[in-house]
Amino acid sequence: xxxxxxxxxxxxxxxxxxxxxxxxxxxxxxxxxxxxxxxxxxxxxxxxxxxxxxxxxxxxxxxxxxxxxxxxxxxxxxxxxxxxxxxxxxxxxxxxxxxxxxxxxxxxxxxxxxxxxxxxxxxxxxxxxxxxxxxxxxxxxxxxxxxxxxxxxxxxxxxxxxxxxxxxxxxxxxxxxxxxxxxxxxxxx
Numbered sequence: 001x002x003x004x005x006x007x008x009x010x011x012x013x014x015x016x017x018x019x020x021x022x023x024x025x026x027x028x029x030x031x032x033x034x035x036x037x038x039x040x041x042x043x044x045x046x047x048x049x050x051x052x053x054x055x056x057x058x059x060x061x062x063x064x065x066x067x068x069x070x071x072x073x074x075x076x077x078x079x080x081x082x083x084x085x086x087x088x089x090x091x092x093x094x095x096x097x098x099x100x101x102x103x104x105x106x107x108x109x110x111x112x113x114x115x116x117x118x119x120x121x122x123x124x125x126x127x128x129x130x131x132x133x134x135x136x137x138x139x140x141x142x143x144x145x146x147x148x149x150x151x152x153x154x155x156x157x158x159x160x161x162x163x164x165x166x167x168x169x170x171x172x173x174x175x176x177x178x179x180x181x182x183x184x185x186x187x188x189x
């Protein structure tokens with residue numbers, strides 16, 4: 001399988017970096033609030049009733065750091081899952097197949113909202129849009145309800161991505177015929 005270069009990429013890496021920076025900023029805010037609210041430290045500020053309100057307010061950065069670290073870990077798990085799926089695809093598909101990895105696109109130009117397609121495979125038997133989910137444990141699915149819950153339903157996500165690829169091909173009039181784009185969800189531990 002041959003990889004086709006493209007101008008996009010690194011979507012999960014960018015998101016991972018954003019979450020790590022936010023987590024570190026929340027952590028720094030917590031340390032700052034802790035330093036100014038601890039009575040035995042020289043940084044302590046004495047105004048009345050300041051200690052309790054600052055101590056309570058310190059919960060906000062702790063929660064923010066926790067949530068952002070959780071997202072950072074999820075992004076890293078996703079990057080590892082996508083890498084493993086790419087390796088599997090490379091080993092299973094031979095000549096005649098092409099892969100495009102990590103395609104970022106704008107789905108709402110007014111809001112500049114972006115989405116990401118993990119893998120697009122072009123082959124003699126069609127075009128496949130693959131959404132990778134790196135998760136452990138059992139997964140239950142009924143209609144568009146998934147357990148454990150995902151930020152966005154994987155079936156909806158791969159459906160949106162499939163529609164975008166199909167629309168892009170149709171608008172480009174690259175082919176003189178209608179082509180089916182097959183959505184696939186891959187779960188990897």
